[in-house]
Structures are given as C-alpha cells and as structure tokens.
Amino acid sequence: MNLLRLLACLAILSLSGTAAADTDNFPAHDNSIGHDHPLVSRFAGSVLTGYQQVDYDRMTLPLGALVNDELTKSASVEGRITRITYVAPPDKSALEIFHNFQQALAKAGFTTRFTCEGNTGCGGGFKFAETVFESVSSQLAYDDPTLPTDTIDATDGNVSGLTAHLARPEGDVDLVLLVAKGADQLPGIFLEICEHKPMASGEVSVDARAMGDGLASTGHVALYGLHFANDSAAIDPSSKPTLEQMAKLLAGQPALKVYIVGHTDDTGSTAHNLTLSQQRAQSVVKALVNDYRVAAARLTAEGVASWAPVASNATEAGRARNRRVELVAQ
Numbered sequence: 001m002n003l004l005r006l007l008a009c010l011a012i013l014s015l016s017g018t019a020a021a022d023t024d025n026f027p028a029h030d031n032s033i034g035h036d037h038p039l040v041s042r043f044a045g046s047v048l049t050g051y052q053q054v055d056y057d058r059m060t061l062p063l064g065a066l067v068n069d070e071l072t073k074s075a076s077v078e079g080r081i082t083r084i085t086y087v088a089p090p091d092k093s094a095l096e097i098f099h100n101f102q103q104a105l106a107k108a109g110f111t112t113r114f115t116c117e118g119n120t121g122c123g124g125g126f127k128f129a130e131t132v133f134e135s136v137s138s139q140l141a142y143d144d145p146t147l148p149t150d151t152i153d154a155t156d157g158n159v160s161g162l163t164a165h166l167a168r169p170e171g172d173v174d175l176v177l178l179v180a181k182g183a184d185q186l187p188g189i190f191l192e193i194c195e196h197k198p199m200a201s202g203e204v205s206v207d208a209r210a211m212g213d214g215l216a217s218t219g220h221v222a223l224y225g226l227h228f229a230n231d232s233a234a235i236d237p238s239s240k241p242t243l244e245q246m247a248k249l250l251a252g253q254p255a256l257k258v259y260i261v262g263h264t265d266d267t268g269s270t271a272h273n274l275t276l277s278q279q280r281a282q283s284v285v286k287a288l289v290n291d292y293r294v295a296a297a298r299l300t301a302e303g304v305a306s307w308a309p310v311a312s313n314a315t316e317a318g319r320a321r322n323r324r325v326e327l328v329a330q
Contacts, residue, residue: 025186026090033141037082037193039166039173041104043097046189050085050140057081057316058267059194061163061174062132063114065123071131072123073114075231076267077174079196083140088187097187098160098179110164110175117160129159129180133190158182171196208248211327215258220328222310224321226284233279235287243284246327247292257298259328260284265319266306278303284325300330 027047034051036042059081064073088097095117106112115121122128159180166173178190206214206223214221225242228235235243250256262277262284281301288294311318 031143043088045089046086048086050142052083052140054081066128077194077230079194082193084191086189090186092187094158094179094181094187101177105164110166112164114163132178208245211249215329220326222324222326226325233283235283250294257330259300259302261326261328262303263324264306265322266313270305273305277305
C-alpha cells in the first residue's frame, strides 16, 4: 500500500505547472545502467542520469545543518544501498520538485527525521549539497559523467534536503533526498536509499575455551559476536551467546581481570567514535555484571575509537572488521 500510494502521489502532484520550456540541454533518455527504485517513483518528466546499487554498504544520514563545513548531527545505517541521480525538466523549480517528494513520502508513511531549505536552513546551500552528494558521486555509473556533478549544485542557496525513515515488517528503510539547481543548470535530484538487512556473511563465534586460548597466547581476543544497534551502545539480543561464553570464561578463571575495549571504524568524527566506543564497552560490562553476576572489579571498560584498526578502512569489509569489542587481559 505504501508503494502504490507513493507512486500515485508523485505522479499526480507533479502534473501542475507544465509550461513549455527550452530542452536543448535535456538528456534524450535514461542512463543505460539503472532504473527507478521500487519504493520511490521519479518526479514526472525526469531523466535518470546516474545509478549505483550495492548489496551491503553504509550510508550517512544528515540530521542537522552544516556548520563550519561539517554536519552538526548525522547517523549512519547499513544495508542494501541504492543511489540515483535525475535531472528534472528545466521549467521546474527545485522547490516544486522537493515539495512533491516531501508530500508523497509523507503520504506513503515515511517519517521525516530532518529537512532543510536554502542557505539558512541547510547551513550553506552549496556546501550542504557538496557534503551530501560529493562523497558518493564518483561511485555512480553515468553515461555523461559531467551532468550529475553540474546539476547537483546549488547557486544562491537553491537547495533542499530531507532525511526520512519508513518502518515496515520486511525491513526498515532510510532515505536521503537532495534537490538542487545551479545557475543555468537543469534541476538535479539525488536519492539515496538504504533497505536494512543483515550482512550476508557467516558469523565467527568464539567460545570460552577459544577466548582463554587467545588471551593466553596474545593477551587479547576480538569478539565479533557482540552486536549493537546502529550508531548506538544498545546491545542487540543476538549478542547473548557471546556474552554467555565471556561469563563462562570468567567463572572458570576466578583470578582473571580483563579490559573490555570498544573499537570503531573511522567513519564520522573521532570525538563521536571515542564516545561511542567507550559507551559500547560500558554496555558490555554492565551486561556481564547485571545479567551474569560477574564482579564489577574484574572488568574495566575502555574505548579507543578507530585508533587500533585491524584492517583497512577503505573498504566495507575492512570497516566491519574494525568495528569490534576486544577482551584484553589485565
């Protein structure tokens, strides 16, 4: 029902204001690679210019305006990522396009988490557009590589942005929308959509004996079976088997004291990651003390952000390895 309403709403809302316009620079057809996302229809008359779909990746959600060239608030989500750029007919304003999407998304059940318009609301229109789009622009496939870069541009604050969330039984969806228009350019649209899903890989479980062997041989062991809500210190219920094995190890070695050390990848600011890694380590300590009756004096929580990577942060696989909790012998 959400999909049908969204498709119908975008089609109906965009019928107004169809005055003739100069189409000399308007592309004749869609990009040879790519297609509309099944959840979000295009603005009527738009042409798809760039496309990327990744089975599992990370996506940044703008949740605050830009200050000193940095988003004041953001979050990240992971799952199947689709990125699409369009150009709209030249007789359409960025504001009209944005409001059509805004209304259609609301009617389809999306909840707006952040929205901004113009230099004042977005904190520097050109820089906001650049921050949201440029970091991923080179990853999209284009027939004409210059077209999306020129059109996802904002002159005189002619830019609007939106971050929205859709809760659904088959998996939540997060969406980022950017609509911009530069001087003498076609209106540009950038859609980035994350369909939440677990990473398609086997999980390496570590039992109490393996933990003990790791501590004895190297003094530390990584525990990839500890999972947290995205950008949060809340422990996921799937972490229970690993917590049970940690408690079993500590029960079997009454004299053992350990550091619980939180690690992140290098996405986001160091200050944020330092706080997050510390809070995650503290959550593990709290769970062991409250749920498994481990003496608090035997556990010390530490967070080291991204300062001790075990893989390159240049790839998602490497970042996934770097996001971990380690058990370290005191």
